[in-house]
Amino acid sequence: MIESPNNEKIINYSKLKQKKYRDESSLFIVEGKHLVEEAKKNNLCVEEFILGENINEKAMRKLSNLDNVPTHLAVCKKMEEKEIHGNVLILDGVQDPGNLGTIIRSSVAFNIDTIILSLNTVDPYNDKVIRASEGMLFNINIIRGNLLEIIPKLNMDIYSTNVVNGKNLDEVEFKEPFALIVGNEGKGVSPEVQKLVNNNIYITMNNKCESLNVGVATSIILYEAERKIMHDK
Amino acid sequence: MIESPNNEKIINYSKLKQKKYRDESSLFIVEGKHLVEEAKKNNLCVEEFILGENINEKAMRKLSNLDNVPTHLAVCKKMEEKEIHGNVLILDGVQDPGNLGTIIRSSVAFNIDTIILSLNTVDPYNDKVIRASEGMLFNINIIRGNLLEIIPKLNMDIYSTNVVNGKNLDEVEFKEPFALIVGNEGKGVSPEVQKLVNNNIYITMNNKCESLNVGVATSIILYEAERKIMHDK
Incomplete structure (x- = not known):
């Protein structure tokens, strides 16, 4: 004792x-x-x-x-980092531990296989992240690295969240595997990362509201991607 | 000074x-x-x-x-409580201020007009709620009251979130106005409130994941309701 x-x-x-x-x-x-x-x-x-x-x-x-x-x-x-596989979620500078935990939980729910964290994203082994993930952290492959090196090597459709030149989520067609990039709570996806992607998605909303919480926006897109992929099967 | x-x-x-x-x-x-x-x-x-x-x-x-x-x-x-009107979101015992703030933000985004808080839901004027709502608190009618008295008087379709006897969200048809009830983070909608509702909704997810964050689940349902209502117009 x-x-x-x-x-x-x-x-x-x-x-x-x-x-x-x-x-x-x-x-x-x-x-x-x-x-x-x-x-x-x-x-x-x-x-x-x-x-x-x-x-x-x-x-x-x-x-x-x-x-x-x-x-x-x-x-x-800590878990071993496995190779990137399946559907991929990329987080570019998510800062709030609660948001990261929520995103991990929704990622497992909606069949993301690999989460890639930018070097400036909050540590997934932070106690608040683990709690907010409800332990789902242990059910998904999490990698941390330089997005500018990793993204160009991905061989799949890559979507980013951006209102500018974006396509309404409702009209986006998803096929597996895909990658989705979401950004920092205040600043969104960084300009350098944004340059690597052509497909932008936005979520239509009432104009009184400028944006959604990043965990919510991510979860809605993952829900919608999964729904469309299941319909196609 | x-x-x-x-x-x-x-x-x-x-x-x-x-x-x-x-x-x-x-x-x-x-x-x-x-x-x-x-x-x-x-x-x-x-x-x-x-x-x-x-x-x-x-x-x-x-x-x-x-x-x-x-x-x-x-x-x-504090804002004046206006009469219940339009689309209604009902919160039955949401405890976390961050979750309530996120829910208020998403409610404005997806055209909810009135939010009804049960008496044991966290105070919307808590500083963390206001911050997480990004000020959207001021753009929506918020009422606090006894749900067991209020719900029976609502003259609209009422949905609750519940896996038991639930209908897959993808198959639910929404028409305006509607009301959605979501519950406490750990316990969900209380049994007494649940008794007042016949329409249960669940969100299909990977079986490794038991549930979603309440802010996320609410936002996905509101997004989907809004999407379907817009399609019908």
């Missing part, structure tokens, strides 16, 4: 709250029984902590990001 | 961070130039504070919910 927050292992693992240490060690933390189980199913669990069994509340609190200390917490190893 | 966080007016207005005082006074706070302008456009602004003009940083910090003190902040009066 670990009883001190100053235990050497606890001190080291607690550093995983910071991206820098997650990057160095390729480890991250998941909290809550449901997420720990999802991680175990995927053989990612390195060490599990159970309150009152092998750790006390003080030490658990040192590891946890939550206000209410969880009963279960696990230190996990 | 107000220079002290202990100024009586500042102390009183700072209480508006709490729902209790917002309810008592029918006032609330908006922060940031963009949102203050949206509030002014709608004649809701009671008193405006501009950093360096009529308030200093210390006093502004006392009013603000943000880590970075805003340049503009306004105390506003």
Whole structure:
């Protein structure tokens, strides 16, 4: 039973709250029984902590990001990046952890196989991303890299979200595999990435509203793509 | 120029961070130039504070919910509740302020006219709701009340989100006006409310994923309803 927050292992693992240490060690933390189980199913669990069994509340609190200390917490190893395959979602600078988590959850729901994150997109192993993804993070291939190098090598239809020169989502025909690029919450897709793509999509909306939340816009397009692909089958 | 966080007016207005005082006074706070302008456009602004003009940083910090003190902040009066009209969205126990804000934003985008909040739904004048709504809060009629009394009086098609006995969204026909009910993040629509509705909708998804974020699910249904209604016109 670990009883001190100053235990050497606890001190080291607690550093995983910071991206820098997650990057160095390729480890991250998941909290809550449901997420720990999802991680175990995927053989990612390195060490599990159970309150009152092998750790006390003080030490658990040192590891946890939550206000209410969880009963279960696990230190996990990051997933391996697999080759790009299937339908691809590309995120160019998404900053909000909640948005990234929501996007990962919707991506699994609507049969995206690979998510490619630009180097300036928020870390998917951030605790808020993992929570918002409801553990769906473990069910999809996630890659991080330089979009300007990766996108030109993709051999599929590539769509970007952009009102300028865009085609109404309702009129877009999707066939598998496809790639969709969505951008930063405030700035959208960056101009350099935009140059690599010819197919722009926009979602028609009431003119009182300038734009949708990026997680919502992404999810609507993925829903619509999946709906059309299923109709064609 | 107000220079002290202990100024009586500042102390009183700072209480508006709490729902209790917002309810008592029918006032609330908006922060940031963009949102203050949206509030002014709608004649809701009671008193405006501009950093360096009529308030200093210390006093502004006392009013603000943000880590970075805003340049503009306004105390506003709540909007009047108008009669239920047009297309209606009903929220039964949505708890997360970010989700409510996102839902309000999407509701304006997809031509919902009235949002009805159950008594246990998060306060729409919570600062996080206002921010996530991107000011769209001011462009829609929002009512709070007892759903068990309100729903039976609605004279329109009423849909609920529920996998059990649900119809695939793709197959649902919408005609205006309609009402859609969505529920709590974890528990969905409450059983008492569910009893009042015959039309259930579900969104087909990959079976690895149990459910979508409530903001995403709501937005997809509203997008799809709007798309079908426009096609019929």
